Amino acid sequence: xxxxxxxxxxxxxKPGTSGLRKKVPVYQQPHxxxxxxxxxxDTLEGFAGKTLIVGGDGRxxxxxxxQKILKMAAAAGFGRIKVxxxxxxxxxxxxxxxxxxxxxxxxxxxxxxxxxxxxxDFGIKYNIGNGGPAPEKITxxxxxxxKTIGEYKIxxxxxxxxxxxxxxxxxxxVVEVVDPVADYAELMQKLFxxxxxxxxxxxxxxxRFDAMSAITGPYAKRIIEGxxxxxxxxxxxxxxxxxxxxxxxxxxxxxxxxxxxLMMGPNAPDFGAASDGDGDRNLxxxxxxxxxxxxxxxxxxAHADLAPGYAKGIAGIARSMPTSLAADQVAKAMGIKIxxxxxxxxxxxxxxxxxxxxICGEESAGTGSNHIREKDGVWAVLLWLTLLAKRRQPVxxxxxxxxxxxxxxxxSRHDYEAVPTEAANGVMEAIRSQISSLPGQSxxxxxxxxxxxxxxxxxxxxxxxxxxxxxILFEGGSRAVFRLSGTGTEGxxxxxxLERYExxxxxxxxxxxxxxxxxxxxxxKISGIVEKTGxxxxxxxx
Numbered sequence: 001x002x003x004x005x006x007x008x009x010x011x012x013x014k015p016g017t018s019g020l021r022k023k024v025p026v027y028q029q030p031h032x033x034x035x036x037x038x039x040x041x042d043t044l045e046g047f048a049g050k051t052l053i054v055g056g057d058g059r060x061x062x063x064x065x066x067q068k069i070l071k072m073a074a075a076a077g078f079g080r081i082k083v084x085x086x087x088x089x090x091x092x093x094x095x096x097x098x099x100x101x102x103x104x105x106x107x108x109x110x111x112x113x114x115x116x117x118x119x120x121d122f123g124i125k126y127n128i129g130n131g132g133p134a135p136e137k138i139t140x141x142x143x144x145x146x147k148t149i150g151e152y153k154i155x156x157x158x159x160x161x162x163x164x165x166x167x168x169x170x171x172x173x174v175v176e177v178v179d180p181v182a183d184y185a186e187l188m189q190k191l192f193x194x195x196x197x198x199x200x201x202x203x204x205x206x207x208r209f210d211a212m213s214a215i216t217g218p219y220a221k222r223i224i225e226g227x228x229x230x231x232x233x234x235x236x237x238x239x240x241x242x243x244x245x246x247x248x249x250x251x252x253x254x255x256x257x258x259x260x261x262l263m264m265g266p267n268a269p270d271f272g273a274a275s276d277g278d279g280d281r282n283l284x285x286x287x288x289x290x291x292x293x294x295x296x297x298x299x300x301x302a303h304a305d306l307a308p309g310y311a312k313g314i315a316g317i318a319r320s321m322p323t324s325l326a327a328d329q330v331a332k333a334m335g336i337k338i339x340x341x342x343x344x345x346x347x348x349x350x351x352x353x354x355x356x357x358x359i360c361g362e363e364s365a366g367t368g369s370n371h372i373r374e375k376d377g378v379w380a381v382l383l384w385l386t387l388l389a390k391r392r393q394p395v396x397x398x399x400x401x402x403x404x405x406x407x408x409x410x411x412s413r414h415d416y417e418a419v420p421t422e423a424a425n426g427v428m429e430a431i432r433s434q435i436s437s438l439p440g441q442s443x444x445x446x447x448x449x450x451x452x453x454x455x456x457x458x459x460x461x462x463x464x465x466x467x468x469x470x471x472i473l474f475e476g477g478s479r480a481v482f483r484l485s486g487t488g489t490e491g492x493x494x495x496x497x498l499e500r501y502e503x504x505x506x507x508x509x510x511x512x513x514x515x516x517x518x519x520x521x522x523x524x525k526i527s528g529i530v531e532k533t534g535x536x537x538x539x540x541x542x
Contacts, residue, residue: 001155001156001157001171002075002153002156003153003155003156005031005151005152005153006150006151007031007035007149007150007152008031008149009035009146009147009148009149010029010031010032010035010146013032013035013036013039013143013146014143014146015125015126015139015143017346018112018125018133019108019123019124019126020036020123020124020125021114021121021122022123023120023121024119024121025118026122027061027122031152033065033068033124034068034072034154035149036124036142037068037069037072037124037152038149038153039142039143039146039149040107040126040142041073041076042145042149043141043142043145044105046104047076047077047104048077048078048079049078049079050078050079050103051078051080051081051082051101051102051104052073052078052081052082052103052106053081053082053083053089053094053097053098053101053103053105053107054066054073054082054084054087054106054107054109055083055084055089055090055093055106055108055109055180056084056087056088056109056110057088057091057110057112057116057214057240057279058086058087058215058240058241059109059110059111059120059122059243059277060116060118060120060122060242062109062122063086063162065109066083066087066109066162067159068154069109070083070160070170070175071155071157072152072153072154072155073173074171074173074175075153075171076153077173078104078173079172080174080176081173082101082103082176083160083162083175083177083178084177084179084180085162085163085165085178085180086162086163086180087109087162088218089108090180090184090215090216090278090279090280090378091108091110091112091215091278091280091374092184092280092374092375092377092378092379093180093181093183093219093279094106094108094131094374095131095132095372095373095374096131096183096184096187096371097183097184098127098130098131099130099131100183100187103129105126105127105129105134106126106127106131107125107126107127108124108125108126108127109122109123109124110123110125110215110278111123112277112281113249113251113281113365114249114250115243115248115249116242116243116249116277117242117244117246118243120243126138127373127374130349130353130373131372131374132346132349132352132373132374133345133349133373134346135346135349136346136463136465155171157170157171160175162177163177165177165179180218181218181219181223184378185219185222187372188378190309191307191308191309191310191371192309192382192385192386193307193308193386193389194227194228196386196389196390197228197382197386198227198228198229199389200388200389201229201231202229205270205388206231206234206269207224207230207234207270207272208234208259208263208269208271208272208273209224209234209235209236209272209274209275209381210251210256210259210273210274211235211236211275212237212244212245212249212251212255212274212275212276212277213237213240213241213245213247214237214244214276214277214279215240215275215277216276216279216377216378217239218240219378220235220238220275220378221235221238223378223382224381228385244277249276249277250281250365251275251281251283251377252283252365252540252542253285253290253542254541256274259272259274259283260272260285263285263286263287263288268287268288269287270287270388270395271384271395272284272285272287273384275377275381276365276377279376279377279378280345280368280374280375280377281364281366281375282296282365282367282377282378282380283365284296285395286394286395286398286399287395291395291399292324293323293361293363293365293366293367294319294324294326294361294409294411295324295326295399295402296367296380296384297317297323297327297367298327298329298406299398299402300359300361300367300380300383300384300387301314301327301330301361302333302334302402303387303390303391304358304359304369306390307386309369310358310369314357315336315337315355315358316331316337316338316339316351316358317330317331317336317337317339317357317359317360318338318339318340318352318356318360318361319339319340319362320340320341320342320344320347320362320363321342321454321468321471321481322343322363322481322483322495322497323361323363324363324409324411324497324499325409325477325479325501326406326409327361329406329407330406333405333406337356337357339351339356339459340456342456342468342469343364343468343483345366345368345374347456347458347465349373350458350460350461351459353460354459354460356459356460357370358370361375362375363411363413364413367380368380403505403508404505404508407501407503408501408503408508409477409499409500409502410501410502410510410512410515410516411497411499411500411512412497412513412516413495413496413498413541413542414495414520414538414541415485415493415494415495415496415539415540415542416494416529416533416535416538416539417491417493417540419491419492419494419533419535420492420533421491423532423533423534424484424491424533425492427494427529427532428470428482428484428494430532431470431482432470434451435453438451438472438526439451443521443522443525443526444518444521444522446475446478446518446519446522448472448473448474448475450471450473451471451473452471453466453470453471454469454470454471455467456468469482472522472523474522477500478499479497479498479499479519480496480497480498480499480519480523480526481496481497481499482497482523482527483495483497494529494533496527496529496538498516498519498520498523499516500515500516513541
């Protein structure tokens with residue numbers, strides 16, 4: 001019943017910050033999925049008879065890979081596999097289910113916010129027993145195994161019916177097809193006052209949630225329209241599609257253009273939100289105002305105690321290094337610690353497990369807390385709804401009051417996508433060669449206070465992560481940060497993060513790009529990005 005299949009190593013199976021992401025045709029190569037999955041199992045120890053959670057965002061090739069994993073996990077000796085109905089389960093839900101049932105770990109099938117479809121992207125990520133992404137020591141071991149693998153084991157059985165709830169068996173392994181929403185919805189009801197949120201909607205409050213034809217559709221539909229009583233049609237694009245309906249499921253004002261235009265128009269509802277391909281990111285828009293992810297993190301941290309799950313306060317805030325310093329201002333005012341980590345949610349796991357941080361966030365639209373070990377799009381929306389229910393003010397008023405109290409961090413990210421790798425590396429090396437000489441130099445109104453190649457020392461396990469991004473910090477709180485992203489599947493994505501701190505309320509209503517014009521000019525001058533990439537403007541500005 002268990003078949004041993006000879007294989008040979010396949011180049012390039014190195015997991016990034018969010019697992020192994022490649023184009024679908026790459027994954028469709030013979031043995032490609034099997035080699036990587038077997039390498040995961042070969043790296044782990046002590047899982048015999050234990051539980052594995054499996055789910056994905058429903059993108060193209062999801063169902064086929066689910067079947068491979070079920071058969072290989074059974075062959076490897078897992079005792080029980082919980083798989084989401086239809087092979088579906090959001091990334092936050094996988095984390096929640098791992099934690100609720102004490103599972104050994106889980107496999108998430110997603111390329112997050114990347115496009116789907118036959119020519120789109122696919123990804124496989126392993127999550128450990130705390131519900132979070134595998135740390136580097138595990139992903140490095142998985143990669144090492146992919147380079148020496150010689151065989152994989154798979155149960156030679158028919159496909160499991162993953163559309164019907166209930167249990168089936170593959171040999172001695174129980175495969176349980178579960179409702180992918182139920183456990184997650186139960187957790188949300190423990191964290192938030194659903195009665196108060198129902199009262200908010202009964203009062204005539206209106207919203208639009210765009211699920212972007214991705215995984216959060218079923219979650220938002222059941223929670224926002226079902227449990228909270230929002231009007232039918234509040235959740236749009238609510239059916240997960242293999243190609244996300246042709247959308248790019250990245251929740252930003254560019255890719256969620258229809259939602260953005262609605263919220264900026266005369267017939268805008270009170271509140272707008274969206275989530276991404278696998279449900280871990282969020283977009284927050286009020287009537288007439290887009291809330292940057294960095295501001296959203298800071299505002300939610302400042303008001304988390306309005307939700308029952310955080311009524312006792314928060315222990316600390318953690319943000320990724322490129323995320324704006326807005327959360328730092330909140331932490332300082334609250335008298336709690338701020339932690340600055342490399343990009344990648346896995347770096348927050350130790351802080352959360354140790355009780356050092358409660359709220360975490362990244363500028364790339366990811367926000368979350370210690371309830372799970374992933375960022376969580378629907379959770380962020382529910383915490384915003386809690387804030388709106390308690391404050392009874394429009395989003396724009398809440399944001400402006402926040403700026404008046406803490407100062408405004410004008411912030412923008414300029415993405416240069418699909419840059420030839422050599423050119424992208426050239427930009428980074430040009431900046432790196434100047435790092436030691438930049439402090440003290442003046443560029444017009446901006447004077448460099450310090451510059452470095454960001455390195456992180458984990459205060460919990462003592463590990464060190466180097467070369468995590470190049471930082472140029474100016475006097476007065478402005479910054480320019482440069483890093484190469486690990487989430488794309490072709491070429492390189494060069495991300496430039498630009499920030500200006502403005503404490504004066506008289507200057508807090510400038511258009512963002514205009515407010516950042518000096519920082520943008522200096523960043524381009526120091527990096528030579530236009531000349532080295534041949535791109536006069538970034539691909540995407542958020």
